[in-house]
Amino acid sequence: MLRKKYYTALTLLGISLTIMIVTIFASFIDQIISANPPEVNRDKTLIVDKVSVFKNGEQTDAMPSITFLQKNIRDLESTEIISYFSTKEFVSLLNGKAAGHALKFTDENFWKITDFKFLQGKAFDLNEVKKGARVAVINEKTKAYFFNENEALGKTINIYGSSFKVIGVVKSATPFSKVYSDVYVPYTTDTNIQLTDKEIEGSYSAMLLAKTNDLKKVRAELKTRLKGKHTVLGADSVKVHAFTALEQFAKSSSRNDDEPEYGKTAIVVLVVLTLFMLIPAISLVNINITRIGERAEEIGVRKSFGATSGTLVTQLVIENIIITLIGGLIGLGLSVYASQLLIHLINTFDPLFKMPTDSFIISWQVFSFCLFSCLLLGLISGVYPAWKMSRMNVIYALKGGNNI
Amino acid sequence: MIQLLNIEKIYRTDTIETTALNKVNININKGEFVSIMGPSGCGKSTLLNIMGLLDAPTGGSITVDNQSVTSFSRKKLAAFRNLKLGFIFQSYHLINDLSVIDNVELPLLYRSGISGAERRKRALEALGKVGLSARTKHYPNQLSGGQRQRVAIARAIIGNPEILFADEPTGNLDSAMGEEVMNLMLHLNKTDGTTIVMVTHDEQMAKKTQRVIHFFDGQQVS
Numbered sequence: 001m002l003r004k005k006y007y008t009a010l011t012l013l014g015i016s017l018t019i020m021i022v023t024i025f026a027s028f029i030d031q032i033i034s035a036n037p038p039e040v041n042r043d044k045t046l047i048v049d050k051v052s053v054f055k056n057g058e059q060t061d062a063m064p065s066i067t068f069l070q071k072n073i074r075d076l077e078s079t080e081i082i083s084y085f086s087t088k089e090f091v092s093l094l095n096g097k098a099a100g101h102a103l104k105f106t107d108e109n110f111w112k113i114t115d116f117k118f119l120q121g122k123a124f125d126l127n128e129v130k131k132g133a134r135v136a137v138i139n140e141k142t143k144a145y146f147f148n149e150n151e152a153l154g155k156t157i158n159i160y161g162s163s164f165k166v167i168g169v170v171k172s173a174t175p176f177s178k179v180y181s182d183v184y185v186p187y188t189t190d191t192n193i194q195l196t197d198k199e200i201e202g203s204y205s206a207m208l209l210a211k212t213n214d215l216k217k218v219r220a221e222l223k224t225r226l227k228g229k230h231t232v233l234g235a236d237s238v239k240v241h242a243f244t245a246l247e248q249f250a251k252s253s254s255r256n257d258d259e260p261e262y263g264k265t266a267i268v269v270l271v272v273l274t275l276f277m278l279i280p281a282i283s284l285v286n287i288n289i290t291r292i293g294e295r296a297e298e299i300g301v302r303k304s305f306g307a308t309s310g311t312l313v314t315q316l317v318i319e320n321i322i323i324t325l326i327g328g329l330i331g332l333g334l335s336v337y338a339s340q341l342l343i344h345l346i347n348t349f350d351p352l353f354k355m356p357t358d359s360f361i362i363s364w365q366v367f368s369f370c371l372f373s374c375l376l377l378g379l380i381s382g383v384y385p386a387w388k389m390s391r392m393n394v395i396y397a398l399k400g401g402n403n404i
Numbered sequence: 405m406i407q408l409l410n411i412e413k414i415y416r417t418d419t420i421e422t423t424a425l426n427k428v429n430i431n432i433n434k435g436e437f438v439s440i441m442g443p444s445g446c447g448k449s450t451l452l453n454i455m456g457l458l459d460a461p462t463g464g465s466i467t468v469d470n471q472s473v474t475s476f477s478r479k480k481l482a483a484f485r486n487l488k489l490g491f492i493f494q495s496y497h498l499i500n501d502l503s504v505i506d507n508v509e510l511p512l513l514y515r516s517g518i519s520g521a522e523r524r525k526r527a528l529e530a531l532g533k534v535g536l537s538a539r540t541k542h543y544p545n546q547l548s549g550g551q552r553q554r555v556a557i558a559r560a561i562i563g564n565p566e567i568l569f570a571d572e573p574t575g576n577l578d579s580a581m582g583e584e585v586m587n588l589m590l591h592l593n594k595t596d597g598t599t600i601v602m603v604t605h606d607e608q609m610a611k612k613t614q615r616v617i618h619f620f621d622g623q624q625v626s
Binding site for chain 2: 302303304307309393394
């Protein structure tokens with residue numbers, strides 16, 4: 001590695017940039033679909049955030065209203081718990097500075113489906129929801145913003161002109177998930193809800209924790225529940241869309257709105273990752289051929305004294321994998337800074353509602369995936385050059401790869 | 405020890421055919437120190453490479469230590485070289501990234517059944533024989549030409565080879581260092597009974613060996 005510092009630096013740069021991009025990409029997907037805390041039940045949690053209304057042969061899609069959900073999406077045999085929530089925003093003014101905060105109107109069941117870590121206090125319960133109590137659970141980012149290091153419990157924050165008492169502080173969820181918010185309050189404090197409204201369309205979603213992993217059963221039950229029901233005058237039929245985060249992601253590349261197409265999505269992800277990895281791998285192959293070519297004399301000496309082609313290939317590939325792992329570690333480190341830079345860039349487009357700079361989390365799954373990517377990159381970029389060199393004639397190699 | 409029978413080496417390209425060795429017949433006996441001399445391009449290095457199993461002849465057969473090696477696979481040839489043969493090159497061919505002792509240990513890396521401690525012990529012994537025990541941690545670029553060649557000799561003998569092949573071992577050295585290296589090889593031949601085949605341009609060096617084979621245009625002339 002130290003022999004030709006230029007080639008080593010180039011190799012490490014190529015690998016680290018590749019792994020950096022792969023890590024950010026993998027981290028993003030991981031946060032969208034993986035069952036990491038607080039969404040430990042993500043693989044069994046379906047989100048109903050869209051209804052399709054069919055009227056006179058035309059389809060209209062919209063978010064459901066709380067009345068629609070409470071009337072039709074309740075007491076399902078195939079689900080354990082159902083929660084309703086709406087995601088809004090509010091602006092605070094602190095020390096003359098305005099800041100935006102994500103706000104979630106939800107219920108007591110929200111805390112049963114998710115597994116938030118309470119750093120202080122507790123969640124609001126059924127009683128508080130029923131009474132429409134002005135209580136709030138905030139995340140640690142919001143606590144730091146409003147209260148610095150001071151105690152937050154019992155203090156109030158102003159939301160839409162009303163004071164809400166802080167009763168709990170939670171570890172922040174990833175901003176890429178449906179359960180993320182800065183502040184959580186009972187939905188019964190939502191002054192925009194018209195609970196007697198018969199409308200289908202609204203701004204609420206439902207979270208359904210299925211009893212088993214058979215999610216088609218839940219969708220089938222929902223279909224049966226809504227069959228033949230005209231929940232609004234004039235509507236021919238209504239269909240709800242209930243999918244887990246992974247299913248939503250799998251549906252993103254399909255035209256079929258009924259079921260996710262894992263195969264198609266997997267192919268898209270695979271193609272993207274392959275492009276990310278293959279192009280640098282080809283460049284690394286070329287660099288490695290040059291690097292190893294400069295060691296032709298050494299290869300010749302080793303062969304003279306009894307090294308077989310297999311031994312040399314193994315040696316060269318292992319050397320390459322070590323360099324790749326070093327580059328990969330650098331890439332992992334770079335991904336932390338690069339992701340923060342990316343978020344700073346995103347935040348410039350919306351300075352009021354800023355994403356936390358530590359939004360990209362490297363879970364053990366992402367770390368393992370990146371380690372695997374390093375090994376794969378090391379193998380792909382190392383095997384062919386090593387094999388080529390190991391086949392070199394001894395005399396030719398001793399002459400440094402020159403004919404004369 | 406080494407028998408070459410009707411050895412031919414022909415290099416073919418699309419347009420030209422060059423005969424480097426033309427039906428060469430040579431016997432080297434056990435314990436002999438033989439020189440091969442001849443003008444540049446006469447085929448002596450080619451002959452040495454074929455004897456040392458680093459290159460394959462186009463025709464003929466080779467027997468080394470009573471084994472017909474012409475039909476050996478690449479893997480078998482590599483193992484045979486590791487066990488029985490040692491090489492000393494004109495340009496030393498030391499690996500610059502490895503220390504002296506690591507360079508010397510190299511042949512034993514490819515021999516199974518030898519522990520790291522045993523390898524180290526034998527490397528120190530070999531360096532002792534060539535008088536370089538004090539330079540184990542040095543790197544090749546910190547040594548003189550003569551010292552590098554002595555390291556190369558230590559590397560060549562660490563595996564206790566039966567035959568040593570030396571291709572112009574003093575070619576890149578001044579007369580004093582060349583004399584030193586030659587004396588070392590003579591000592592190895594005398595005390596250990598190692599068979600040595602040496603290619604040289606230097607008549608003075610050749611005279612010190614037991615037999616001189618003269619080559620011209622790919623053929624033995626005397």
